């Protein structure tokens with residue numbers, strides 16, 4: 001699904017502020033996997049995500065998504081992303097229903113399907129956050145956890161092959177975090193969507209995901225496969 005090879009990223013190259021954010025990072029992510037990339041602040045997680053989305057072109061190395069080199073914007077035909085801020089994933093002035101309808105536009109053609117699929121409602125229901133009980137509520141009235149749940153369901157309602165999660169629980173309290181992580185797991189298992197999540201939260205990496213890739217100082221320092229209990233350093 002994703003193949004990153006020897007990627008090096010240098011910010012402010014040739015200036016006094018030069019900073020090597022990725023120092024030869026390689027990783028492979030297989031279709032259907034749920035991978036968590038964990039690391040402390042400054043480890044290079046966001047930079048890696050930007051390489052994957054094509055926002056940053058690495059100085060050296062390569063990044064391929066589904067067999068072809070990434071190109072900015074194109075990836076979002078195949079992938080959806082949910083970020084940290086609950087207010088960026090939903091349209092605040094639209095109702096839950098309108099948000100879901102709008103989210104089903106697919107790819108560059110902006111095709112609107114005009115109705116909500118059953119799967120979206122089932123996913124909303126599974127969170128027990130009561131989102132499905134009144135679809136006429138405005139998104140701005142929802143709690144942070146409810147907004148992130150809606151954002152996740154919206155992100156997968158266009159059937160992406162890949163779901164990218166950029167610290168999507170970082171702004172939530174522990175209880176909402178659990179709900180959102182369970183929803184994330186359900187999406188991976190039930191829809192078969194490949195999930196790649198970045199987080200600084202070790203507890204999340206410990207409790208969720210099938211594979212954990214640990215990043216430290218611009219490098220991959222360990223890969224932990226939870227299904228086989230294999231550890232690579």
Ligand code: ADP
Pocket residue numbers: 011012019020021039040041042043044045046047048
């Ligand atoms: P993380 O997401 O793990 O916190 P980042 O990828 O954001 O790490 O940052 C890795 C390193 O690169 C940090 O030292 C950070 O300060 C630096 N960095 C990130 N973005 C920029 C930028 N746009 N310009 C200069 N330095 C940057």
Ligand code: ADP
Pocket residue numbers: 042046167
């Ligand atoms: P995150 O780790 O969640 O991306 P940050 O606060 O590290 O959050 O980064 C926010 C934004 O600022 C990112 O787009 C990153 O590239 C940029 N950034 C981070 N560090 C630097 C830096 N030293 N100089 C310039 N931009 C930076």
